[in-house]
Amino acid sequence: MENIKNTENKNEMQNKKSANRSSYIILAIVALLFVFSAVQAVQINSFEEKITNGAIVSTSSNANPSSSSSNSPSAKSSAPTMVGGC
Secondary structure, eight states, X not given: OHHHHHHHHHHHHHHHHXXXXXXXXXXXXXXXXXXXXXXXXXXXXXXXXXXXXXOSOOOOSOSOTTSOGGGSHHHHHHSOSOOSOO
């Protein structure tokens, strides 16, 4: 009878250790995700400031982006007639 109780206690302690380990792993993952999101928020803010200040300039060769070369007849004729599907 005493052996059964000892075995049950050992199993119970192992289950608690396993549960604690899982909790710590999940907590570490959540903390890591929080750090990544904070870093990205700072990067986006910095990027927006650079755009506002004019430090980042578009290098596009088109002066008018609304008139793209995809409107030309050769681009339309080379386009596939069916995309995806059966």
